[in-house]
Amino acid sequence: MIHWTHGGEDRSARWHSEAGAAAPRRVVPADDTLPADAAYRMACEGTGLLWQGDFQNARHLLQALMRRADGRGRKPGGARGRAKASASTPAPDGSGPAQAFHLHRQAQAQRARVLGMLLIPVQGDHTIALRRAPDWRPALAEAWGAPDGTPRVVALRELLGIVGAHEWRKKGVEVPALGTPPGNRIHPHYGVFSPVRGEYVELVAQVPLPAGAKALAFDIGTGTGVLAAVLARRGVRRVVATDQDPRALQCARENLQRLSVLPQVDVQEADLFPAGRAPLVVCNPPWVPARAAAPIERAVYDEDSRMLRGFLGGLGAHLETGGEGWLILSDLAEHLGLRSRAQLLAWIEEAGLRVLGRHDTRPRHGKAADPADPLHAARAAEVTSLWRLGAAA
Template sequence: MLATQKQYVQWLENKDGNETLHQALWLSESNHAPPARIVLVDDKTTADDAYRLACEGTSLLWRGDFHNARQLLQALGRRIDRTNERSELRKVKKAANKSAADKSVAPKEIPNLFHQQRQIQAQRARILSRLLLELDANYVSQLRRAPDVSAACTVAFGQLDKELNESCVLSFRDLQGVLGAAQWREKGVPIESLGLSIFPHYGVFAPTRHEYVQLLLDAPLPKVHDVAYDIGTGTGLLAIILAQRGVKQVIATDLNPRALACAKENFTRLALTSVQLQQADLYPTDAPLANLIVCNPPWLPAKPSSPLEYAVYDANSKMLRGFLQGAKTHLAEQGEVWLILSDLAEHLQLRTREELLGWFADSGLTVKYRLDTKPKHGRSQDDTDPLFAARSAEITSLWCLERV
């Protein structure tokens, strides 16, 4: 979906000895500023030269074969990784190995490890995003062997202004994200414990980690469960579980229009008539009090660097604390709050258990019971991951809270 404030990029092209200035609409899902310096590159450009330019802050507008651009992006990634192995990443991995072997490691080392890794990942993303691609007003690439990306881009960014006939420029990496999201939307993400698939939209976090689903199936519903809220519904997965478990009225909220469209499509696929959608920052308005309020907030209190990361990172735990502070006001008598939360932040020493319990108490809530599960995703088993010590100890919980 295009931003209301358009931004443009400019570059020079040399044709028959004459330099002409070109301009195109700038698209960036990561909200990166339009590049200040763009040079043209093609199949003759070596990966070493491209890497040097990208590290210097120069963006590279590709004019060669489409598949060769993909290979160049992979080559850039390998060079970044080799450089990191010789510098900061080596320090990060060394600290990670020490953390795994030495349980008495200094407390400050683990959160530093987390922030160092995020900085390395952010730098990697910035360099890779400097390989650019131009598409015409119909999202068609004029490159050799270019696939048809128009439908996927239209879904992701909306229609371009055909009357202006303006082209657009975006990073090749963002285009890969668009195409990947289109595949998720077509094939779906299977949720085995439910016997169904969820179909994410571009810009909506896909529920590829869903070990917590069984917790929601195992938790006993409150005796009265006529009305439930799903706060920050995303793809609509939690609302679907509540509806399938027999909650008569589920009100699902989200602030992101893409998430609301995504959830609506998933509800329609399953012919769910008991779920209502509302665009809201946390709690719905003009709604009956809820017997059950569920929320799966971002698990890590850190600043997101792109819109998609808002599903993972919650700066200063703003959403989590806001959700807890508003729960009692919207909760019916004898109602329950189900909070889905990983303790990874505690293992990374970004938040303490005491802080979390204090937020419960400050919100007028107390713990009724807790259900736990271990992660099953690949990174929790990967001992080469710099954060393996924390990931392998992670527990995901369903906290059932009630009024004090």
Template sequence: MNAHRPPAPRTTTAAVSTVPPDAPSAPVLTWEEAGEPRSAQWRSENGALPPRRVTIADDRMKADAAYKLACEGTALLWRGDFHNARQLLTALARRIDRRPRKPAPADDPARAFHLHRAAQSQRARILGMLLVPLDAEYGVPLHRAPDVRAACAQAYGPAPAASGAAGGTRSVVSLRELLGLVGAYEWHRKGVEIPALGGDRIHPDYGVFSPQRGEYVDLVARAPLPADPTGLAFDIGTGSGVLAAVLARRGVQRVLGTDQDPRALACARRNAERLGVADRVEAVAADLFPAGRAPLVVCNPPWLPAKPTSAVEYAVYDPNSRMLRGFLAGLTDHLTPGGEGWLILSDLAERLGLRTRADLLVLFEAAGLTVRDRLDIAPRHPKARDATDPLHAARAAEVTSLWRLVPAGS
């Protein structure tokens, strides 16, 4: 960072509005710059509100001063070199990570989990205070800024100028979110190799869960298929469509994948096209189940019963186990005689003290289900080997299971 002493920052209080002139449903960030009031559309895929205090910052801003302002709730709208902004973000992260954390009792994994989530939330809030501008075509008007237009277009939709709208909408986004968009776009562009698909790749869109953890996919690839001449399966919460594609490749004649998220549905359809299974895989909008019954109903719900704090986290956190409960409660009504449901679920929630195995078995019983079989697999992801992770003990012992469920008495 530049060693020049920065001038005293000018801090303003942002007026939050939900009715800007050219984007009626979008919030607006306002600030003062060069003695004049300014405003721009505020972008946050996590639903964060616009900061109420904003100061202009550039290459002269020292990391300690930036950290103090961010901790106090003042956002830094960057007008300097883009690479220096990235360095400042790294410096802020180092200062956050050096702060002492309240230790959790070794015998209370649930307390450790909640402290970890609180620390993550606070870290995200502070890092989210470093803001960068976007022009009407999603360009970053800063020196040495990369071309992020494609990544932004995937997340936000076509830029107004690119879609033929008159003029365009200037906007502001946190640098941390922008870097996340770029990283997600790279995952989308390169794709994720899926061994169960013979090494073919799934291309997750922004905001759609990426199948980087392949254990659950491997379970679906090896579980014995129920014998049924109709060859129909439901994939509840299809996301990227990876499990629907695996089932189709295994010979299931027709797979209906459901999701409520339009992004996920579009992503699943594109992946089915790329993989050559679009004639057997259909993605439909539904809250859990489609109409009708099938001999096989598969569901890989979010594994942890906790509140998500961002759109992407809805694939990991299931408040009050809503999706798990809904799937189990409706399963028998959507199975053909002799059919079975596959529930793919990690036991991480049990190891963190968020749910017990007895709780899960009670849900099975209340839904009139019994366990025909269970297939288990150990984790292979890097966090299972990261001893510095506050949740390492639980992650290292984690087991992911495919529960083969059938109506009681079957």
């Protein structure tokens, strides 16, 4: 619960943060009369600003806070400025790409903390009782579930993220590897990683299937279900798709149903592998071995390469004789100095596996061509690979 005083009365509400952020220790009411400079100073001090004014003015204030946060971050010597150092050459302070990455993450976290201080009260029925407030009840129900009558306070920035995810869910993401429109869209749910990096999906769609894979394949960490759908569209008669996130499981089932391949796919809750063996086991683990700052980041950041090592360590016990494990992995971590190619190959060998082949592709997302991105050098050099792994002879 968080507590504040308004109009001489003590008030409280449940603090809600999907990102797992701690509630502000001090909360004060704020409205349209609060200057942006004062709001920014209070937010930097850790004071939560509980908005009582016009909702659209709160959005304008958030934009003003963003400009100030980004402007401050570009001061010479600041964490954000140091993070702009090349991720393939030493930074000006003598640090390497790993240090540049960690400074970048540190700056991102600080920015998120400051922007997360602008708070919005949400009623127990998911309505926002502020002037000119939009009706976001459908979006909040998707993210939080049905209203339970409990008032909440949530960061405006997080609310906007929920609404953005709601729009993506309605519109869907076109995945060319699934065929032609309109039957090639994946609809990501809130908190489930969207397959916007289509190049890795195309690898799974194009690499020849190993012998026996038309009968059975496992998709480990299915997420939206996109790779399970690709395998089913390629003619695999039964795919077992696993995930441990309830949101991902529901998302995968809905996408597979919409794509008319759910009868071919068995969606199961599991931490990595289902029971049994298969001629083909596919996994696209998080690519960067770093700690996720929020649950939604776990599809990108895998602390200590837990999922990657778990997949490699258990693959041999779940492959049929002569079967293949397909590991879809970017080498971004190598360019950032967070994991070496030698380390990856050592884990493969220690797991009793060998490399049967590798298929590479280059990223096509905007950041790979954006020199202003703090990690541009690493992103520009990035290669995404499908590693074909088999049991060691």
